[in-house]
Amino acid sequence: MNRKFMQRAIELAKTGMENNRGGPFGCVIVKNNEIVGEGMNEVLYSNDPSAHAEIVAIRNACKHLNDFQLTGCDIYTSCEPCPMCLGAIYWSRPENVYYAASKNDAARAGFDDEFIYEEISVDLTERSIPMKQIEREGAVRLFEQWIMKEDKTEY
Numbered sequence: 001m002n003r004k005f006m007q008r009a010i011e012l013a014k015t016g017m018e019n020n021r022g023g024p025f026g027c028v029i030v031k032n033n034e035i036v037g038e039g040m041n042e043v044l045y046s047n048d049p050s051a052h053a054e055i056v057a058i059r060n061a062c063k064h065l066n067d068f069q070l071t072g073c074d075i076y077t078s079c080e081p082c083p084m085c086l087g088a089i090y091w092s093r094p095e096n097v098y099y100a101a102s103k104n105d106a107a108r109a110g111f112d113d114e115f116i117y118e119e120i121s122v123d124l125t126e127r128s129i130p131m132k133q134i135e136r137e138g139a140v141r142l143f144e145q146w147i148m149k150e151d152k153t154e155y
Helices: 003-018 053-065 083-092 103-108 114-121 136-148
Strands: 026-031 034-040 073-079 096-101
Touching: 003 026, 003 034, 003 053, 003 073, 003 096, 026 053, 034 053, 053 073, 053 083, 073 103, 083 114
Parallel strands: 073 096
Antiparallel strands: 026 034, 026 073
């Protein structure tokens, strides 16, 4: 853990907020004590609801490292990750995540993700956005082909 990296994440959050790029969120990804990726919330700037600081930083770090995983990396984020970012973090497999503000701090500022955490545990048929399964057979055939694919890269 290195406080200067968290300070950089907070600085990015402030810059993004002051420049109306998005909410006050910043993220830095570190490997071998060197920043390999960073990001700020760019939801408003890019009109992309997935452009959270952690997602932007993960994309930058993976591009820089030429890898789809963050093996040996630490993530410093100005706020406890939302469910989407948490999913991306788990998929990218860093060593550690350090965060400053909590999800409760974010909720008090109007960034409340609790409804998403709740939706995850609700039956698909009861979610607030209807989810209906169609064309399962065709998609399952692709999974069967993936299982048999000899030159696949596991991830």
